[in-house]
Every structure is written in C-alpha cells, then in structure tokens.
Amino acid sequence: MKVIQLRDYGRRVRAGVHGQQxxxxxAKALKxxxxxxxxxxxxxxxxxTFLDTSLGALVARHGATVLRSIVFTHCSTRIEASIVKALSQAAPLRGLLNFSGRRDAS
Incomplete structure (x- = not known):
C-alpha cells in the first residue's frame, strides 16, 4: 500500500497546486x-480547493468507486467532515469512504 503523508504539504493544506500533486x-499509486x-x-x-483538485478530480474521472481503494488515516473530526462534505458534492458516498485511526482535534 502506498502511503502519502499530507503533512509534507503543510499543517493547513489548501492550495490547488498541492491538490494536483x-x-x-x-493516480500513479493506484496504477x-x-x-x-x-x-x-x-x-x-x-x-x-485542495480536496476538489485531488480527490474530486479522481472521482470525476474514475467514478466514486475509486474511493474504495483509498484509506484515510489520522483524520481529525474536522478533516473528516471536510472530506465528506467535498466528496458528497461529487458523488453518492454510501459505503465508499474508509476512515481509520481517527485522532481528536487539538
């Protein structure tokens, strides 16, 4: 399993350029x-903007089932809510999102 560390893009990940990266x-890892x-x-x-460019674009191109191949770890409840909100606008999500290792928001 390929692990992508989002902290490499900062504590507040917002930029579309980072979303594209x-x-x-x-996409490369899923191949x-x-x-x-x-x-x-x-x-x-x-x-x-980050979520639309990174995950929203994947859903638009490959369909919502691509989310079954992605595990979201160490998400605060705030980050989890942001992901759900952004992706629910792109596609129905029932049973497709996998969150593990939740951490409390500090």
Missing part, C-alpha cells in the same frame, strides 16, 4: 497497486 501521486493510504497526521485542516 497529491492527485498525481494517488501500481490496489490501495493508497492518505495520512493526515499533523495536519490541522484541508481546504475545499
């Missing part, structure tokens, strides 16, 4: 293996 990493882990350890917040 993460999108490209996810090489079946699963990707997005690790949000040490990340305080994620912006809608």
């Amino acid at each position: 993460v999108h490209d990493q996810i 090489a293996s079946s699963r990707v882990r997005l690790d949000f350890a040490d990340v305080e917040s994620v912006g809608a």
Whole structure:
C-alpha cells in the first residue's frame, strides 16, 4: 500500500497546486497497486480547493468507486467532515469512504 503523508504539504493544506500533486501521486499509486493510504497526521485542516483538485478530480474521472481503494488515516473530526462534505458534492458516498485511526482535534 502506498502511503502519502499530507503533512509534507503543510499543517493547513489548501492550495490547488498541492491538490494536483497529491492527485498525481494517488493516480500513479493506484496504477501500481490496489490501495493508497492518505495520512493526515499533523495536519490541522484541508481546504475545499485542495480536496476538489485531488480527490474530486479522481472521482470525476474514475467514478466514486475509486474511493474504495483509498484509506484515510489520522483524520481529525474536522478533516473528516471536510472530506465528506467535498466528496458528497461529487458523488453518492454510501459505503465508499474508509476512515481509520481517527485522532481528536487539538
């Protein structure tokens, strides 16, 4: 499983350019293996532009079932809510999102 550390993009991940970089990493990893882990350890917040560019674009291109191959780890409840909000606008999500290792918001 490919692990992408979101903290590499800062504590507040918002920029579309970073979203494109993460999108490209996810797409490349999914071609090489079946699963990707997005690790949000040490990340305080994620912006809608980042989420639209990274995950929203994947859903638009590959369909919502691509989310079954992505595991979201170390998400605060705030980050989890941001992800759900951004992706629910793109597609129905029932049973497609996998959050593990939740951490409390600090």
